[in-house]
Amino acid sequence: MINCEQVLQEYWNWIENPDAHPDSLPIREHLEHCSSCAAAGEEIRQLRSALHEVRDTPSAGFEARLRERLDAVRAGEQETDQPANVIRMDRSSFWKRPLALVATGAAAVLLIGLIGPDREEEGLPGLDAPVPGRMTAAGVQAEREWQVEDSLRGPASVDQESREDVIPVSTAP
Amino acid sequence: MKNATDEEVIARLQAGDDAAYDELVARYKDRLFTFIRYMVKERTLAEDLLQETFIRLWKYRMKYREIARFSTWIYTIAGNLVRSEMRRKSRDLRVDIEPKEGEDRPAVELVDKAPPVDAQVHSRMTIERVRAAIDRLPEEFREVIILRELEELSYEEIVELISVPLGTVKSRINRARARLRELLTEESRGSRP
Numbered sequence: 001m002i003n004c005e006q007v008l009q010e011y012w013n014w015i016e017n018p019d020a021h022p023d024s025l026p027i028r029e030h031l032e033h034c035s036s037c038a039a040a041g042e043e044i045r046q047l048r049s050a051l052h053e054v055r056d057t058p059s060a061g062f063e064a065r066l067r068e069r070l071d072a073v074r075a076g077e078q079e080t081d082q083p084a085n086v087i088r089m090d091r092s093s094f095w096k097r098p099l100a101l102v103a104t105g106a107a108a109v110l111l112i113g114l115i116g117p118d119r120e121e122e123g124l125p126g127l128d129a130p131v132p133g134r135m136t137a138a139g140v141q142a143e144r145e146w147q148v149e150d151s152l153r154g155p156a157s158v159d160q161e162s163r164e165d166v167i168p169v170s171t172a173p
Numbered sequence: 174m175k176n177a178t179d180e181e182v183i184a185r186l187q188a189g190d191d192a193a194y195d196e197l198v199a200r201y202k203d204r205l206f207t208f209i210r211y212m213v214k215e216r217t218l219a220e221d222l223l224q225e226t227f228i229r230l231w232k233y234r235m236k237y238r239e240i241a242r243f244s245t246w247i248y249t250i251a252g253n254l255v256r257s258e259m260r261r262k263s264r265d266l267r268v269d270i271e272p273k274e275g276e277d278r279p280a281v282e283l284v285d286k287a288p289p290v291d292a293q294v295h296s297r298m299t300i301e302r303v304r305a306a307i308d309r310l311p312e313e314f315r316e317v318i319i320l321r322e323l324e325e326l327s328y329e330e331i332v333e334l335i336s337v338p339l340g341t342v343k344s345r346i347n348r349a350r351a352r353l354r355e356l357l358t359e360e361s362r363g364s365r366p
Contacts, residue, residue, distance in 0.1 A: 012350050047354065050303040051322040055207045058220050063198065066224050070194075070231055 002026040179243035211319045212255045226251045245333045306356040314349035
């Protein structure tokens, strides 16, 4: 025998799919005889209906503004001839991160020590041969690579602590 | 393209069909806006975050692989932006919650503008009252109510999105629904918790 508390607990789940609910028959029978639960049930139906009506939409012109911003992003991609899956460093935010400065400097020092003058440039136009004190092509590449968000993991494995700026992917290529 | 699945459309975008991007924006604009708006509770901010979501869709379109549903992927992008924003707000929040001189109510009203007296005779489930009640839900309840009741995601999709077990999702949704009803009942009686 199902009681009022159980009916109200299950009512919402029941109305989502009455025939599939394991207690469908007891709930129906209870509602036929309990006006209090029937009234509460009707209230739940109204709330459920209202919830479907409170959806919101962005303001007019949203898509035009998005298109404007997207055009700027695409123009930036074309300017640097970067493939779409390479993440450009945001220099304004980069310089605000002291740890990034330390990491980049350390990487540059390490690479300058490791790389000789004969190392082939990695297809990065406009860069001179490595000289002491100047960042090499590999250093530039390392500088870019650290910026790649560590989100090359599936959505289920996104770390709570590192969720900021994490973009989920199904697999890394 | 209207009849194509989301996964087919993103595949076309990855192949270079820019019209596929517009199709995905059209499909997800309102759904994602509803989700973001109710999580951050500000329309202007929600539009900014929605815009950023779609910019990231463009930037990282080649990273999507059809192991997860596209809807899960894009909701996760939006959810991450929402959580980043809410962490930022909680760090930066400097709100005077003490009543100002001459007032007997807190300086910060937590949503919920009571309807005029003559409107109280209408059904308790007016849209504005329901919106206000949603805004008053604790974050973890608000999230699941939005995803289940407004976005109509399945339990399994919600499990993927918020990374908690199925039993926890179901329990949380039941508690959220009960809390929502309580808030509406309390508001209609003119009292607050």
